Amino acid sequence: MNYTVMIAGMAVVTIFIKAVIFVLGDRVSFPPLLREALAFVPVTVLTAIIVPMVLAPHGHGLELTWRNPQLVAALAAIVVCAATRHQLLTIGVALAVFFGWQFGVL
The missing domain is CATH 1.10.287 (Helix Hairpins)
Incomplete structure (x- = not known):
């Protein structure tokens, strides 16, 4: 697999995940157990x-x-x-x- 395509794909996935959380903001609430695990x-x-x-x-x-x-x-x-x-x-x-x-x- 071409490394450039792989790195670009990882960047797109990372940016998408962060953008979704940023755009949704406070409308998304994680359960306390998940919030503690993410720490x-x-x-x-x-x-x-x-x-x-x-x-x-x-x-x-x-x-x-x-x-x-x-x-x-x-x-x-x-x-x-x-x-x-x-x-x-x-x-x-x-x-x-x-x-x-x-x-x-x-």
């Missing part, structure tokens, strides 16, 4: 993107060793986030650990 979508999508990149950064097999800078930085981010709950500090420490580990240790 977890961003976290779920982000986790589905990040976890494979951390555990298998080269795309073939798990790399659960200290030589994996993505894994070390993710563990550092978890510790900093749990200790401080400060997002910018967590991102800064994770980036510093990642680049330090990648260029300093390896």
